[in-house]
Amino acid sequence: MITIFINEPQVKAVKSDLLHHSRGNKLVKSSCLTEALACAFGFHTNAAMLESFKIVEPPLCVEFSAERFWVRLSELEGVFPSELQSEFCFDLPKSVYKAIGIRDLRETITLSSAFINQLDKFFKLMASQGAAYFVVGASRIPNSFMGIGTSYRGGRGAMRPCFTPEKPSDLWQWDNSSWSALLADDFLVDNPDPERDLLRWASKAHKLLEPNLRLGDVEFNAKIGLVVKHEVIENCTETILYQRPGQREDVLASDALHRDVIEGTRRDLLDVPFA
Numbered sequence: 396m397i398t399i400f401i402n403e404p405q406v407k408a409v410k411s412d413l414l415h416h417s418r419g420n421k422l423v424k425s426s427c428l429t430e431a432l433a434c435a436f437g438f439h440t441n442a443a444m445l446e447s448f449k450i451v452e453p454p455l456c457v458e459f460s461a462e463r464f465w466v467r468l469s470e471l472e473g474v475f476p477s478e479l480q481s482e483f484c485f486d487l488p489k490s491v492y493k494a495i496g497i498r499d500l501r502e503t504i505t506l507s508s509a510f511i512n513q514l515d516k517f518f519k520l521m522a523s524q525g526a527a528y529f530v531v532g533a534s535r536i537p538n539s540f541m542g543i544g545t546s547y548r549g550g551r552g553a554m555r556p557c558f559t560p561e562k563p564s565d566l567w568q569w570d571n572s573s574w575s576a577l578l579a580d581d582f583l584v585d586n587p588d589p590e591r592d593l594l595r596w597a598s599k600a601h602k603l604l605e606p607n608l609r610l611g612d613v614e615f616n617a618k619i620g621l622v623v624k625h626e627v628i629e630n631c632t633e634t635i636l637y638q639r640p641g642q643r644e645d646v647l648a649s650d651a652l653h654r655d656v657i658e659g660t661r662r663d664l665l666d667v668p669f670a
Contacts, residue, residue, distance in 0.1 A: 396462075397499050397635065398619050398643045399491070400454040401436065406444070408494040409487075416485050423483055427471040435464035435487065456618045458643060461487045497622075498634040504603045506637060513590050514621065515639050521617040522645035525558025525653065526582050527575075528616045531597035535610040545601065547594045550612065552579030557650050596621075600636055617646055 413428045429441050436457045438444040447455055464487055465476040472479065492498055506514075520526070530550035553575040562574045569577075583591075597613035600623050604610060611624035620638035 396458055396460045397501075398456065398458050398638055399495055399497065400456055400619060401459075401491075401495055402453040402455070403445075403448045405454075405494040406432070406436070409490050412490040412494075413485065413487075417483070423468065423472055423479070427468055430471060431464045431468035434467035435460055437463075456643065459488075459491055493630045496631050496633060498629060498631045500603070500634050500636055501638065504636060506603075510596075510599060511637070513596070514637055516588070517591060517615065518617065518620070518639040518642055519645065520586055521615070522642055523649050524582060524586065525555050525649065526579060526617055527553040527555045528614055529579065529583075529593060530615075531593050531613045533597050533601065533611065533613050535601050535608075545598070547597050549594070551576050552582070554578045554582065555617065555646075555650060557654050603636055604634060618643055 410429060410432055413432060414425055417423055417425065417428060433439075433441040433444040436444060436459055438447065465480060468474075468479055469476040488499070529552040532548040532550040533546065535545040553572065559571075559575050559578060562569065562571065566574060593615065596615075600613050600621060601610050604623060604625065605628070608628060609626040614622045614624070616622055619635060620642065621636045623634050623636060624632060625634065626632070
């Protein structure tokens with residue numbers, strides 16, 4: 396299972412791959428493939444998924460599971476999952492990663508236990524305190540290039556919308572992204588940690604990827620984890636290296652709780668009688 400961002404055109408691209416692959420295969424119906432794909436992205440029905448694209452600003456943050464796809468397809472077709480996978484040879488994760496342009500290397504790399512603990516602590520804090528992301532500006536030029544080297548610089552950050560209060564009137568010249576970035580900087584200042592070094596972590600992330608790959612920024616995203624941007628490889632321009640288990644659920648719970656607190660405060664203010 397992996398947490399990803401996805402939009403409707405990307406879902407349609409995966410669906411197109413599925414339907415193309417299923418031509419001439421009498422074992423599965425196209426309507427069942429459509430419903431099973433929606434289940435793989437965490438929705439009960441395809442209609443529910445399409446409705447979500449209408450009411451939530453894209454991209455959607457979903458948990459993708461190939462296992463859910465085969466289980467749901469098995470239920471709809473009345474055929475054992477193992478038989479379906481044997482007869483309908485289709486690499487669904489590969490199709491999804493191609494559509495969204497992201498690789499998943501979590502199972503093929505090794506992170507030290509100390510680094511995992513540091514990342515766990517940071518992402519858990521991001522989930523509970525409302526941080527959306529932090530980007531380390533970075534670039535690594537492969538050894539075959541003149542002037543080789545790697546550079547890292549402090550990048551930008553942002554808070555999640557429900558944790559971003561209204562911008563003060565005296566900052567009228569600031570845009571919303573600048574205001575959110577300021578709050579993200581405050582988040583780091585208000586939660587000091589001697590073990591936290593985003594630039595050093597970005598360097599570690601770069602070293603986990605192919606040595607001859609031109610690399611770019613490193614993002615610590617509250618929803619999808621540690622992500623490295625790079626030149627195109629395997630039809631992808633980003634690679635996910637780490638996701639904290641349960642992170643998406645923690646983000647959703649924290650956002651919901653904070654919205655409830657804000658709404659409760661507003662109600663209390665409205666109930667205060669005028670003097």
